[in-house]
Amino acid sequence: MTSASIARVLIDSPLPQLDHPFDFRIPPELADVALPGVRVVVPWRSLKNGAAGYIVEVTSDAEFTGKLSDLGEVVSPARVLTPEVWALARRAADRAAGSANGILRLAVPGRQVRVERAWVAEHEEQGADVAPPIPQVSATPITGYPDALAEALAAHDRIALDALPGVLPGPQEAPVGRWAITLAEVALDRYAAGESAILVVPDYRDLDQLLLALEERVPIVDILRMDAKQPNPDRYRAFLAALEPRPRIIIGNRSAVYAPAHNLGLIALWNDGDPLHAEPLAPYVHARDAALIRQEQSGAALVFAAHSRSVETQRLVEMGFIRPLDPQPRQRPKIIVTEQQDQGEGPAAAARIPSAAWKAIADSVREGPVLVQVSRPGYAPMLSCKRCGDAARCTSCHGPLGIPSRGATPACTLCGHLAAGWVCATCEGTEFRLVTRGTGRTAEELGRAFPATTVIVADGEKTVLTVPDRPALIVATRGAEPIAHGGYRAVLLLDGDRMLAAESLSIASDCLRWWSHAAALAAPGAQVLLVGVGGELARAFATWNQAEFASAELNDRRALRFPPAVRLATITGQTDAIGEVLTSLEGLPAGDILGPVPVILEETGRPTGESRAVVRFDYAAGARVAKELRAAVIEYATKRRAPRAGARPGRAAPTLKVRFDDPEIRL
Known part of the structure; x- marks a missing residue:
């Protein structure tokens, strides 16, 4: 193979056994457009029209020793999957024993063809040599907080921020919570330094508050809203704008933590204890955990702000991992x-x-x-x-x-x-x-x-x-x-x-x-x-x-070994399959296993036919537990099982479900 002639492609598939890159040869006619981050279609035996995916790497070293298939088609030249987001998705999925595809579906919105074509044409017309604009704003003091907060942001520290109570007038005298003013000023501090900021809030009410607080401080063109309630074209348009090499302030719900951002300088979560920050779809990665991983990878400042600090954040504070900062002077209702x-x-x-x-x-x-x-x-x-x-x-x-x-x-x-x-x-x-x-x-x-x-x-x-x-x-x-x-x-x-x-x-x-x-x-x-x-x-x-x-x-x-003092993993499926998985975890250091027990549907009090076991373990054992459970899920998914007696033909095979840090478990 010649230099950089192999594309490593992550297939867009929910099957856990396909959650790794596959090598494809880049034909000469695609060499200029087959770049990391683009959407592609590759030949796939079981799919007539091929399989969709992303190029995650272009290399000259093939991991497969046999003859490689040619890359089928580059769907668009837009490089929608940045290396930073791909690394974040991979690491977050591995920590949760899940598939990176489950996270990429949150990180990269569905393609809107007309929006994307207009964006690509605009950038081709501008050219690639255009320098990113410098923000024409100045940072202002963060109201109600000591100078140590601005210093910590400049040093890209991790901060637990106690929010000020109260309501202030915003644009056109609209009422705005003081917490939103604080987050806007924190974001402005980094934006004025030429860095992007990602602000993550639980729901649309908080987004509206944050938008009002930002409108008077930041040019509206540099505020990008990524909200599940937006029309798909608007959301995709904001996502593409975030790919551009200029500082932006990105606001949104839990999936916004995966947004691409140029020169990321701040990740801030408001009210991280709110259950809306917990992702209900596999691999169930909480926005707080994704923010912690991304901060470590990017070196950006990290702020967890709330009126009432969560127990999870308090654990990080007591470990010395996060620095607490209070308003000065303290105010209370x-x-x-x-x-x-x-x-x-x-x-x-x-x-x-x-x-x-x-x-x-x-x-x-x-x-x-x-x-x-x-x-x-x-x-x-x-x-x-x-x-x-x-x-x-x-x-x-x-x-x-x-x-x-x-x-x-x-x-x-x-x-x-x-x-x-x-x-x-x-x-x-x-x-x-x-x-x-x-x-x-x-x-x-x-x-x-x-x-x-x-x-x-x-x-x-x-x-x-x-x-x-x-x-x-x-x-x-x-x-x-x-x-x-x-x-x-x-x-x-x-x-x-x-x-x-x-x-x-x-x-x-x-x-x-x-x-x-x-x-x-x-x-x-x-x-x-x-x-x-x-x-x-x-x-x-x-x-x-x-x-x-x-x-x-x-x-x-x-004292009780309850989360977040320890971590949990729940395993749900057929009882015999759970037994096989638990065998692979024998000898787990400082861990214990609860169950399996039948799963009862709470609303009706009736059994679902499945069982569930809970594995409780220390944080130090998290990587090993995740690796073992992921291997068990893949083995179970690929194992050929004889149909059970009385099963209908074509009925889906039973699944094995693993969830880390399950908030629904009641100990």
Whole structure:
């Protein structure tokens, strides 16, 4: 072979056995366009039209000693897979015992032909010798933080940043959270130095806030939004712009952490404890983990910012891997913890609000908007039997029954089956009792108590992003709270005891994060009232010392060997296959194996026919465990298995699923 005449191609396939580059000979007519990062089609015996893929390397050394097939076609000259993103995808997938293709589907959007052709033509017209533009902006002091923050960014340090609470006016007097102003100023610091920044936030509400904060500080042409809600052409256009050799500020959801960026100088994650940062598709790599890997590879600054620090970030802080930085001086909302005992009479009792909190709402709502946070959307999200008290279950799928709106017939919250003629399976009762009150019922009760006040509902079904600075009661579920102009005059946090009753290892940290986010929306000096919660969690919230609670939570998990003190890997599949995999992990240092046990579908309580084992191990053993489990998945996928008795012809073979750091495991 002549110099640089071999293309190593990663095939776009979900099959784990194909998750490695294949060598193809580059024919002379493709030598000028067959470059690393381009999309190609290669001949493939089982596919009539060939297999799609990316060239990840061009070399003169073939790993295959036989005769190589010729590269079939270069789809486009656009080099959409950069070496940095390919290295990130490979390493992140290996750490999670998964396929790099699973990550590249997030990193590289689907091709939009017209958008790509226009972009290629524009760059061919400009030529390759055009120097990248120099940003014509200057960095400004990062409001509320010491000079040490700017120094740490310039040194490309790793930082855990406690965000300032509050709401400030943005463009056209639109309200913007102070956290968004801080991230915009942090990004501007690197952008002014000629470096790109990637800002990753959980959802579209946060993206809108961040965009408002950036618009007054950075030329709009250099702000690239990569959002799953965008039309495909717009998202692909932003992706192609990120490939250009000029500094950009890239904002988006979890997949934006894989965005290409010229001279990357900053990766920032807002609220890394939010479950929306966890990728639900294989190989399930959390945005936090991808950011840590990319920071190590690129040497960029890394910022984890939040009102309530996650336990995972606290572990990195205590290891000395990340440097904590607090605002100077520290600011905190005026938080009051109230016990849910003396509810008084009349409307206050009906609305499950203590009399002291009720009086605070009545006084505050005369001046402006008041936020009431509840745990569930809907009218009555959960019902029970009035006679025996057992949870009311659907007769079709055994899911929980609820009332979606006032006057509606009770129905299953899972399958939608109407519960007309329902009979309790325990006592044969036929009447319901409300167990929880959702946004609809709470709004109804508050509307009766304050007949002259506007009541606004904001939840998953009714999206409200901002509210004006005038008297109103806003009833919202966690995470759906609108931003009020000037901040809320009072914030009431209800259903704390019900939130804490959820079966989750991280529920205490989650509640602290939900409450902190809502409290940060209060106006200066406004009261924030937490109802019905006490103990260390309430104390940490009242003193605005979330890091102290995260440290205590981490110590408890170390004692119990729970994540993130250790790592977990779950193996799901047929029991005999799991047994073979677990045999390969014998002798694992400082590790233990739980199970296998049958997998039960939580909504119905019925077995799925599969089993699951949990492997618990120290971080030092992570590379070995990932390698062994990946090898087991590939072996299982390629093994020829005789069909089981009674199996239908053509039915898909059972699979073996491996997931690292599974957040759904309840220890």
